[in-house]
Structures are given as C-alpha cells and as structure tokens.
Amino acid sequence: MKPNLINGLWETTGHGAENINPSDTSDVIGVYAQAGLAETETAIAAAAEAFPAWSHSTPQQRHDILHTAGDEILSRTEELATLLAREEGKILKEARGEVTRAGHIFLFFAAEALRQRGELRDSVRAGVQVEVTREPVGVVGIITPWNFPIAIPAWKIAPALCHGNTVVFKPAELVPGCAWALVDILQRAGVPPGVLNLVMGPGAVVGQSMLDDARVDAITFTGSQATGARVAQASLPHMRRVQLEMGGKNPLVVLDDTDLDIAVECALDGAFFSTGQRCTASSRLIVMRGIHDRFVSALADRMARLKVGPALEETTQIGPVVDSTQLAQDLDYIAIARNQGGVLRAGGDALQLQTNGYFLQPALITDTHPDMRINREEVFGPVASVIAVESYEEALAVANATDFGLSGGICTTSLKYASDFKRKAEVGMVMVNLPTAGVDYHVPFGGRKSSSFGPREQGSYAAEFFTVVKTAYTRP
Numbered sequence: 486m487k488p489n490l491i492n493g494l495w496e497t498t499g500h501g502a503e504n505i506n507p508s509d510t511s512d513v514i515g516v517y518a519q520a521g522l523a524e525t526e527t528a529i530a531a532a533a534e535a536f537p538a539w540s541h542s543t544p545q546q547r548h549d550i551l552h553t554a555g556d557e558i559l560s561r562t563e564e565l566a567t568l569l570a571r572e573e574g575k576i577l578k579e580a581r582g583e584v585t586r587a588g589h590i591f592l593f594f595a596a597e598a599l600r601q602r603g604e605l606r607d608s609v610r611a612g613v614q615v616e617v618t619r620e621p622v623g624v625v626g627i628i629t630p631w632n633f634p635i636a637i638p639a640w641k642i643a644p645a646l647c648h649g650n651t652v653v654f655k656p657a658e659l660v661p662g663c664a665w666a667l668v669d670i671l672q673r674a675g676v677p678p679g680v681l682n683l684v685m686g687p688g689a690v691v692g693q694s695m696l697d698d699a700r701v702d703a704i705t706f707t708g709s710q711a712t713g714a715r716v717a718q719a720s721l722p723h724m725r726r727v728q729l730e731m732g733g734k735n736p737l738v739v740l741d742d743t744d745l746d747i748a749v750e751c752a753l754d755g756a757f758f759s760t761g762q763r764c765t766a767s768s769r770l771i772v773m774r775g776i777h778d779r780f781v782s783a784l785a786d787r788m789a790r791l792k793v794g795p796a797l798e799e800t801t802q803i804g805p806v807v808d809s810t811q812l813a814q815d816l817d818y819i820a821i822a823r824n825q826g827g828v829l830r831a832g833g834d835a836l837q838l839q840t841n842g843y844f845l846q847p848a849l850i851t852d853t854h855p856d857m858r859i860n861r862e863e864v865f866g867p868v869a870s871v872i873a874v875e876s877y878e879e880a881l882a883v884a885n886a887t888d889f890g891l892s893g894g895i896c897t898t899s900l901k902y903a904s905d906f907k908r909k910a911e912v913g914m915v916m917v918n919l920p921t922a923g924v925d926y927h928v929p930f931g932g933r934k935s936s937s938f939g940p941r942e943q944g945s946y947a948a949e950f951f952t953v954v955k956t957a958y959t960r961p
C-alpha cells in the first residue's frame with residue numbers, strides 16, 4: 486500500500502483504496518492509504534510546526550529543492566506520463582506534455598524563489614521611509630481535482646513552497662498515483678519534515694477536515710462549483726484566504742471571415758482533446774450563419790476520423806472518460822440536449838472496445854439555443870454544442886450569456902472583431918485563432934464570475950495568493 490506523508494514520515498493506514506485504470510478496469514494500478522480525520526489533523530499540526538523555520542529558509546534552499554524536483558520530473562517524463570495515462574486516461578502524448586509542464590513549473594518557481602520583489606518608497610512625511618515586502622501566508626491547504634493529476638498539484642505546491650509556506654496536500658480520489666510520485670520526488674529533493682504533507686482520502690473526510698481546521702491559513706482549490714462554494718463558506722468564519730478555480734462553459738466564436746481550417750482545428754482540440762475533461766474546454770461553439778454549415782460538416786468529418794481507445798496505445802487520439810459516473814453524466818447531457826431540441830450531428834455513443842473502459846465517441850450537438858441546459862451547465866466530457874448566430878454582436882452577447890467566465894476564443898481574420906472580443910469577453914483568458922484550452926505557465930491563469938474566486942494562479946502573479954504584503958515605516 487502506498488502511504489501518506491505526514492511530518493516527514495511515510496505512514497500507512499488501516500484502509501486502502503484501489504487506483505483503477507479507466508481504459509481497462511481490470512488493471513489495478515495500486516492501493517493507496519486512505520487518511521482520516523486523525524491523520525489530517527496530525528498533518529496540519531506538522532505543517533503549522535514546520536512553518537516558522539521554513540518561512541525563514543533561504544531563497545537558495547528553496548530554489549535548490551524546487552530545481553532538483555523539476556529536474557527529476559523531466560528526467561522521468563516517460564515513466565510518469567505512463568502512470569498518468571494509466572490512472573487518468575489522458576493519451577500518452579498529452580500525458581507527456583502534462584508531465585513536462587509540471588517539470589517546467591518547478592523550474593520556474595525555483596528561479597522565482599530568487600526573484601524577490603519589494604519596494605522602497607519615500608513617505609509622504611518628511612524623514613520617513615516606507616518598505617513594502619511580501620511574507621509567506623502560513624499553512625496552505627491544497628485540494629486538487631482528477632483532470633490534471635500532476636500539473637495542477639505542481640502549479641499549487643511549487644509556488645506555495647517557493648514563497649515559504651508549508652503545505653497539506655489532498656489529491657483527488659481518482660488519481661493518487663501522480664500525487665504520490667510528486668510528493669516522493671519533493672521529499673527526496675530535500676523538503677524538510679512537516680513542510681509538505683500528503684493526505685490521500687475522500688473529500689468529505691480529508692478535505693472537509695482541512696476546511697474545518699483553524700490552523701489552515703489558506704486554501705487553494707480546483708474542482709466543482711459546489712465544493713468551491715463549500716470551501717469559501719467554511720473559510721469565512723476563519724477569515725482564511727481562498728483561491729478557487731471551478732468550472733467553465735467556454736465559448737469559441739467562429740466568424741464567417743475565418744480561415745475554416747484554423748477554426749475546425751481550434752474547435753476539435755478545444756472541445757475534444759483530453760476527452761473534453763478540461764475546465765477550459767470549448768463546450769459552446771458559437772458560429773455565424775455564413776460559415777455554419779461548412780464549419781459543422783468539416784468538424785463532423787474530422788471527428789469521424791478521431792481514434793478513440795485505450796490511453797496507453799500510441800495511436801489513440803481520444804482516451805476514455807475518467808470513470809463510470811462521469812460517463813453516465815456525459816450520456817445524460819447528450820440525452821438532455823436532444824430532448825430539448827438539439828440534433829446529434831456526430832458521435833455520442835459509448836463504445837465497447839477490447840478492454841473494459843469508459844469510451845465515448847466525441848459528440849457534436851447542433852441546433853441548440855443559448856438557454857438550453859447543454860449551453861448553461863458544465864458537462865466535463867467530449868461533448869460540444871453549436872449555436873448559430875447572425876452577427877458578431879450576437880455572438881459576443883451569447884458568449885457572455887453564462888454564469889461562467891474562465892476562457893473564451895474567437896476565430897476570425899478581422900483585427901477589428903478580434904480586438905473588440907479581447908476587450909469585451911467576460912472571461913479571464915481570451916484566445917484569438919487558438920483553442921480555448923492550452924495555456925502558458927509563466928502568465929496568470931484564472932477566470933471571472935462563477936468560474937474563479939480569489940487571486941490568479943501561476944507565474945509571478947501566484948505571489949498574490951501565496952504571500953501577505955507588509956508595509957514597514959521607518960524614521961532612521
């Protein structure tokens with residue numbers, strides 16, 4: 486059984502959970518120790534105790550640990566990508582990309598530890614100087630989802646440690662393998678006892694006890710809106726800072742002046758790659774009438790050629806859905822869309838392949854209107870809907886007619902409309918002639934409205950969440 490890491494010690498518990506391969510449910514990847522309330526409380530106490538020393542560790546010490554970890558991740562890309570593909574179902578090519586991204590994130594934050602920023606200002610009062618500096622926050626609770634099993638933990642753990650915080654990390658139940666491997670790498674890279682703790686287990690037990698514990702000074706969470714709201718509500722009584730990344734219902738606008746090939750490739754990638762299981766997936770394709778029929782038929786043709794199959798097969802382009810619950814949800818939404826008048830133009834069938842996995846042919850639903858549930862609620866699968874519009878102005882209005890606001894894209898050759906969309910799209914990230922999914926790691930990540938709450942993640946902006954600002958006045 487793979488153990489939890491608590492106060493620098495690998496600890497098993499009486500209860501283990503199996504990690505199952507969604508491409509082949511007969512393949513058990515391993516058994517992972519499940520923490521309970523007691524283990525979580527011990528981990529939080531260890532993180533609190535380790536904080537004073539770690540918060541005063543040298544930037545060089547933090548740099549060296551993060552750098553060593555980044556190097557090891559990159560040197561083990563193939564092995565870690567295979568584990569990722571096996572436990573989450575992401576195809577090998579995407580899994581390699583994700584592992585490489587995790588390595589690069591650690592190298593970025595290794596260097597970031599050395600790039601401290603502060604300000605020295607003259608006071609408005611004569612003879613007084615003012616310094617503005619940043620300090621670590623304290624114990625950070627990290628709660629992650631299953632869809633990026635190594636990259637999301639990396640982009641939360643790396644800045645937390647870089648900025649001198651201690652961590653209690655709870656990965657998603659479905660993907661403990663990458664989480665365990667990452668923590669093992671960091672521990673061997675020299676993270677001192679208590680500075681990084683791993684507690685695997687159910688959200689309702691391990692996650693909830695992190696929310697309820699006043700010693701947790703900050704929580705960074707990625708997952709569903711319902712759990713995000715819980716994190717926020719549980720944190721308010723403690724005046725705890727929170728950073729929440731939740732769902733998306735991301736629009737890709739296709740204007741009739743677009744390069745059709747680019748638009749089709751953006752839609753295909755944005756909507757269906759990574760099995761559509763990305764919070765930045767393009768789930769609403771908002772298409773002008775002048776290009777609608779050509780776009781739909783070209784996209785349906787490309788979709789018909791997508792090879793759905795086991796994640797570990799090199800020729801597979803679309804891996805399985807992550808589990809049976811998610812597959813049922815995807816199929817439900819396809820049925821709901823059809824019941825409300827949508828037309829299933831391509832895909833949408835669950836597939837029986839040689840292995841027992843959760844395979845779904847990516848689905849395209851046309852003839853939908855903005856008020857239908859398929860256009861209002863996040864599916865989180867390889868399912869996209871098309872909304873036909875008459876003009877750019879209508880496309881923009883439809884793009885913004887949603888509670889979500891993570892990412893939004895436009896395909897056009899018009900500088901005028903691209904510029905207007907960049908300015909007026911009510912999202913955190915805008916893409917022009919690019920898929921809505923696929924972001925860089927050295928620039929801010931996050932959204933608006935119900936998609937996100939709190940400061941941005943990633944790059945130098947991560948300091949907004951992982952540090953506290955101090956203003957010091959001195960009369961020399």
Ligand code: ADP
Binds near residue numbers: 628686694707
């Ligand atoms: P998803 O639909 O992606 O599984 P969740 O919000 O349920 O979204 O899960 C995201 C993360 O939140 C997971 O690590 C999960 O275990 C955790 N989680 C679920 N319920 C709670 C809770 N009550 N308190 C804290 N964390 C939770």
